[in-house]
Amino acid sequence: MKRWTKAMVGVASIALVTAGCAGSGGTDPGSDAGTDEQRTLTVWLMDGSAPETLTTALHEEFEKANENVTVKYEIQEWNGIQDKLTTALASQEPPDIIELGNTQAPAFAAEGVLTDLTGDIDALNGGQWLDSLKASGEWDGKQFSTPFYAANREVLYRTDMFEQAGITATPTSRQEWLDAIAKLEAKFGSSKTFQPLYLPGQNWYALLSFIYDEGGDIAEKDGTTFTATMTSPEAKAGLEFYKQLVEASGTTAPKDNDEQNPEQAGIFGQGEVAMMIGLPWEVDTATKDKPELKEKISAFPIPSKNAGETAPVFQGGSNLAIPVNSANADLAKDYLKLMLSDKYQGMLAEGGMVPGASTDLSALEKNAVSKAMADASKNGRSVPATPTWATIEAGQNPLKDMLTAYLTGSKSLDQATKDASTALDAAFSAS
Structure with a gap:
């Protein structure tokens, strides 16, 4: 299974195309974009991260709740993802949701290319976030990415x-x-x-x-x-x-x-x-x-x-983030709400991962190997949430x-x- 353990190279400095792009992060949730407008939400998740049963069910539910929205789901490979993300996040048309290795997250947050989610923590099931992944998504007192899933030895x-x-x-x-x-x-x-x-x-x-x-x-x-x-x-x-x-x-x-x-x-x-x-x-x-x-x-x-x-x-794992230049930040936050809900976090646990935003680990207790990981996960820690850690590790x-x-x-x-x-x-x- 291809996970965050693949070596990550250092993050190149990202120059935003225009200074005005580093503001609120795309369309505000309360904007009056016409409800009849057809919109596409582009989601990048990594190969091996989410079971197909999960993503299929989630995207069907999301599109049903958002009648004129289509989810464009693209699976990415870990190999070369650092450069691909660096290029995408500097563009005017990045994906709307991205998965980041938890050691990558601080570097992109420090570059100012991720949407500030500090005010959305409660709405994103923040009360159940894994402390280790929450810490990796923080930078300078603000939250720029959410937990997704984790695993530990x-x-x-x-x-x-x-x-x-x-x-x-x-x-x-x-x-x-x-x-x-x-x-x-x-x-x-x-x-x-x-x-x-x-x-x-x-x-x-x-x-x-x-x-x-x-x-x-x-x-x-x-x-x-x-x-x-x-x-x-x-x-x-x-x-x-x-x-x-x-x-x-x-x-x-x-x-x-x-x-x-x-x-x-x-x-x-x-x-x-x-x-x-x-x-x-x-x-x-x-x-x-x-x-x-x-x-x-x-x-x-x-x-x-x-x-x-x-x-x-x-605890190694992955985080989810919204690029600051996303044109669909409102939809992206709704997508995160669904992904981080008990329902879909439970499906991650059924797939053998420690859910990043749920304290219900019952699905991992069905066999001794996953139960041991679940038991230990309650006392998980992260490496220093510094932009340089990915370079140190690699x-x-x-x-x-x-x-x-x-x-x-x-x-x-x-x-x-x-x-x-x-x-x-x-x-x-x-x-």
């Missing part, structure tokens, strides 16, 4: 291996997690290819859970300014626990690469790994060649250091460099975190 595990190792309950604390690793190693460790936990050295998404769990963060915010906090005691404690997991598991995963290089789901699917930290749909990837393994895979939330709690998780990510340096011993904990903070601060201040 969990611990995928082999139920048969747990049973054979005498693990009768899934871990609900870090210590229980470490104890489970020890039991798995004792049972299966005679095999040189066995790994209790496959954990690549640069899985910074997992690292964030440990840092958040310690009470730390990547950076602190002051207005629109961000300052890295990787040298804080909390961030260092999170990094130390990451190293503890790596050493306890004896993982053979590379310390200088991430979960995609090599693809961890493929390694998990070979049958000699008991756990990995991943996303729900990685189960399908892992069992593509061995479908019989699927019934032996379940999941639990990343445990907290506090017994009985789940660790906070990084480039020489300082968090990855920090992990590799510390895990390999090429740098001490203090030096690795100091260098990461310095690199992040430089990136945050880049224009």
